Amino acid sequence: MLTSAMFSKYALVSLASVLAQFQQVPTEAWQGADPEPFPEDFPAAVGLFAADLEKAGEIAKAGGSDSLMIVRNGKLVYERYWNGKSRSDVQQMYSATKSPFAFIVGRAIQSGKVKSLDQPIIDFVPEIKGEGREQLTFRNIMAMESGLNQSRELDERDANAEHSQFDIVLRRSVAHNPFEWYHYNNVGYRLLFTALERAMGKSIPELTRDEMFAPLSMDGAYWVGIVRAGKHMGYQSIRMRPIDLLKVSQIMLDGGMWKGTRYLPKSFIQELETAPGPEANPSYGLFWHLNSGDFYRSYFESEKIDGQLLPGTPDDAIINYGNGGQLIAAIPSLNLAWVRTGQNIPSTLWQKNSFVTELSAAIVASVQVETAASKDVEWLAYSANEQGHRYSPLKQINRDNVAELEVAWTHNHGDFERGGFNMVAYETTPLAFEKRLYFTTPFGRVHCVD
DSSP states (O other), rough: OOOHHHHHHHHHHHHHHHHTTSSEEEEOOOOOOOOOOOOOOOOGGGBBBBHHHHHHHHHHHHHHEEEEEEEEEEEEEEEEETTOOTTTOOEOOOGGGHHHHHHHHHHHHHHTSSOTTTTGGGGTTTGGGGGTTGGOOOHHTTTTOOOOOOHHHHHHHHHTTTTOOOHTTTOOOOOTTTTTTOOOOOOHHHHHHHHHHHHTTHHHHHHIIIITTTTOHHHHHHHHOOEEEEEEEEEOOOOOOOHHHHHHHHHTTTTTETTTEEOOOHHHHHHHTTTTTTOOOOTTTTTSEEEEOOOOSSSSOOEEEESOSTTOOOOOEEEETTTTTEEEEGGGGGEEEEEEEEOSSSOOOTTOOHHHHHHHHHHHHHOOOOOEEEEEEEEBBBBBBTTOOOOOOSSOOOTGGGOOOOOOOOOOOSSSHHHHHGGOOOOOEEEETEEEHHHHHEOOOEEEEE
């Protein structure tokens, strides 16, 4: 008996075997200087606990990651690589490419060559006329709510037919009204390649080099083309350094600004973060997954899944996911962004209690609780601070209940055994920093208690 799970695996393997006949070829890379992608700082300087960031790093490493990097308040505070990778290595971003690609759409609108997100694609690609495809626009395609037919069976049929990405569009009819039904749809996405090439008069690689790679100093970045028997069939995705993908998140946080220069209008960034069809899927904007919905849709079958996409992460978080676990995320309320790349992710974005959920929650947990007196919670110097005010705003233990405290645990620093109980008097002023207590002993030992 062939179960649904077995069928899914069979369909993916069958489709992969067909796609293997297509050759991926690099296009011309942009080469240029990028001396300081982000200013760097210590986690504590931007309100993050370094120990908790390391815990997030351990989760990432155990989950087959090649890289993890985190930026807060515009400062790079965490950057790790595994499996022989380094900052200079470009990595294939698969569907995480959709986030930077959305910027190319924005730049085309900014240039005036595309009127708006609501301009019909048929204005640039008249060949799509028929089968209801006249309703396709930049917005409804980027929302995955264009109504264009989509299923795994159609994907496999079109791959077996060995058509180009554009020819596949002409084999798909429209089944729903715009914003009426959500279904993750790469065929519609790839139609935008043709639309932008015609609108801007440049190939997608040329357009991306001019409008994104060069302005954002994405050294070594390039599009991967798809060729079969010497014929151009379309494009796969962008290969870029993870730190360049992180720039995309930072621009989202900064409302379209990059290093003090306006790269995209703030209004366009807000469009990307808004679900245009909340009844169909409140958890998807324009080429960005949103964490603000009370349900989301699965990737293959578009099944409704109740709950937040990323429990344990703030509601305003946005994220994108590429095959193998290429992840780009931004959390405006925390002014924090992160990127993870790799190939062997334990579970996908859409699964409950996924690796993505765990990693995101661990990164969020590193944020220090900020109050009006947050800087006074830590005891960073003798008498608390340089002014010696000897005050802490913590109120859980006070004069009324201190006599009721019971011993929960003890720590033996060891000096009494060395010098004898009657030979030493023990006094110390501990320091509290990033959830750890530091103190010295009579014989000059320094202890750290987590």
